[in-house]
Amino acid sequence: MSQIEIGEEAIRHALKALRKRHLVEEGAHAPAIIALSRPIISQGSEWKEKTENLEKELQQCYKAQSRLSEQLVVEVAESRASKNLLREKDSQIASLMEELGKISDECSQLKTDLEEKIAALELVMAENKEIQAQLEKMTAKAKAAEAENKMLLDRLMLQKMQDAERLNEANALYEDLVERHKASELESLAKQQVDGVVRRSEEGAEYFMDSTVFSVCKHNIHAHNGGCASILFEYNSGRLISGGQDKSIKLWDTNTGSLSNTLYGCLGSVLDLSITHDNRSVIAASSSNNLYVWDVYSGRIRHTLTGHTDKVCAVDVSKISSRYVVSAAYDRTIKVWDLQKGYCVNTIIFHSNCNALAFSMDGQTLFSGHVDGNLRLWDIQTGKLLSEVAAHSPAAVTSISLSRGGNIVLTSGRDNMHNLFDIRSLEVCHTLRATGNRLASNWSRSCISPDENYVAAGSADGSVCIWSVSKADIVSTLKEHNAPVLCCSWSGLGKPLASADKNGIVCIWT
Numbered sequence: 001m002s003q004i005e006i007g008e009e010a011i012r013h014a015l016k017a018l019r020k021r022h023l024v025e026e027g028a029h030a031p032a033i034i035a036l037s038r039p040i041i042s043q044g045s046e047w048k049e050k051t052e053n054l055e056k057e058l059q060q061c062y063k064a065q066s067r068l069s070e071q072l073v074v075e076v077a078e079s080r081a082s083k084n085l086l087r088e089k090d091s092q093i094a095s096l097m098e099e100l101g102k103i104s105d106e107c108s109q110l111k112t113d114l115e116e117k118i119a120a121l122e123l124v125m126a127e128n129k130e131i132q133a134q135l136e137k138m139t140a141k142a143k144a145a146e147a148e149n150k151m152l153l154d155r156l157m158l159q160k161m162q163d164a165e166r167l168n169e170a171n172a173l174y175e176d177l178v179e180r181h182k183a184s185e186l187e188s189l190a191k192q193q194v195d196g197v198v199r200r201s202e203e204g205a206e207y208f209m210d211s212t213v214f215s216v217c218k219h220n221i222h223a224h225n226g227g228c229a230s231i232l233f234e235y236n237s238g239r240l241i242s243g244g245q246d247k248s249i250k251l252w253d254t255n256t257g258s259l260s261n262t263l264y265g266c267l268g269s270v271l272d273l274s275i276t277h278d279n280r281s282v283i284a285a286s287s288s289n290n291l292y293v294w295d296v297y298s299g300r301i302r303h304t305l306t307g308h309t310d311k312v313c314a315v316d317v318s319k320i321s322s323r324y325v326v327s328a329a330y331d332r333t334i335k336v337w338d339l340q341k342g343y344c345v346n347t348i349i350f351h352s353n354c355n356a357l358a359f360s361m362d363g364q365t366l367f368s369g370h371v372d373g374n375l376r377l378w379d380i381q382t383g384k385l386l387s388e389v390a391a392h393s394p395a396a397v398t399s400i401s402l403s404r405g406g407n408i409v410l411t412s413g414r415d416n417m418h419n420l421f422d423i424r425s426l427e428v429c430h431t432l433r434a435t436g437n438r439l440a441s442n443w444s445r446s447c448i449s450p451d452e453n454y455v456a457a458g459s460a461d462g463s464v465c466i467w468s469v470s471k472a473d474i475v476s477t478l479k480e481h482n483a484p485v486l487c488c489s490w491s492g493l494g495k496p497l498a499s500a501d502k503n504g505i506v507c508i509w510t
Helices: 003-037 041-191
Strands: 217-222 228-233 239-244 249-253 258-263 270-275 281-286 291-295 301-305 312-317 324-329 333-338 343-349 354-359 365-370 374-379 385-390 397-402 408-413 418-422 427-432 454-458 463-468 473-479 485-490 497-501 505-509
Touching: 003 041, 228 497, 228 505, 239 270, 239 505, 281 312, 281 324, 291 324, 324 354, 365 397, 365 408, 374 397, 418 454, 454 485, 454 497, 463 485, 463 497
Parallel strands: 228 270, 228 485, 270 312, 312 354, 354 397
Antiparallel strands: 217 505, 228 239, 239 249, 249 258, 270 281, 281 291, 291 301, 312 324, 324 333, 333 343, 354 365, 365 374, 374 385, 397 408, 408 418, 418 427, 454 463, 463 473, 485 497, 497 505
16 A cells, blocks of 8 residues: 555544544543533532533544644645655666666677777787888888999999090090190280280180270169179170079170070079180079089070089189189089089088189189188199188188289288289289278179279279279279179170179169
8 A cells, every 4th residue: 555545544543533532532421411410509510610621621632633634634745745756766766777777788889899999909010010020121122222223323323434534535635735725825816915905805806905994884784683793794795694693694785785685594592603715605603502504595504513512602614615614612612513524523622611713814723712811722633722822811802803814813802902913923913992992792793804904893882993903093983883782894895894783783884
């Protein structure tokens, strides 16, 4: 039986018990009532009082019965509420037990999956170890094969180089003899003078005229985006070549100021230029650590000379042969290149970086200007240091320019001085300076006129100063640039003069 039914049954029993008690009390009181009904005057008041007391007790019994009934109702309600709560708890427990069963099943499945994954991982790790061991074996074999291949290639290249040298040896000897003979003829022709006004120049030029002092800017050309660090004229020509920070080489007609051609392919800023004596090839020194050789007529790159490990800041070509090129870079090396072979044939290593280079007229000696301020002479064949002189020490040498006759070399330095050396004695013939003339960079290039009477140099204030060598004084100051002038170049015909600045402006002076 449920608790509610038990409670109801208890209430019924209690009511029956109360009725029975009431009946028993009525039965017990009946004799007293009968006795009271008798006319006993003496005991009437006493019985009356007892009757009242019994009635009060009966009322109290009824009140107690009522309270018990109320308590019984409350208990039944509470019992019902407890029963409902118990049912809810039972349902919650059942759902939780069901959820627990599901979770237990999932846990078992996850354990099974984990065991499978662990087994698969162990298998993969074992396979990985095997593959790694195979890879190491294959790597070792590849390295051995690569080493063997490199050795074979080195041997092949060495054999080819030896074969090429043997094949070219006879031609080179013949060419050197022919070029030396031509150089001697050219030198003798260059020294011929007619009243000091007209000289017969080397083959390819009609006339050479004495240089003049310039005062007028004929053309103001925006040649390059960024600075223009190098300009030079073709041999016995008025055509100008410029190289700039925009990685291009441009050829200009100085008579009209128009662009004749543009050479592309350089991967860095152009820091210096040179041209072969036959005007067929232009060589550029670049900040990309390489040198580039163009064929002027086709506009195509013939060679990319690699070997330097830092920016190449200076380059020059032999004046008697189009074969040999020298370059200097900020890796403390000077390299000699053979353009016929297309690679470096000699390397000179020195502790001070070189800023400027120039070949001697006979092509056997190399002039180099260094950061430590010294001018050095090298044997081009052996790489041996022949002589050394403190040209601008401790200030850096920025420029070297060889005179047309080959007996005077002009050096410029960061001490803002321009020295003319007699190369036979390496003594200073003249020293040129000016208060307002300050060189703008470590690669500021000055130049000497073809008749060796004048020197031109740019300044950081944008002016170009022209000195008379004989007077050792400025005879003209050219003002057209709005930025520091980086380089000057004098045409081998005697005129015009060209200058270039950090904004890429090239001025042609007449």
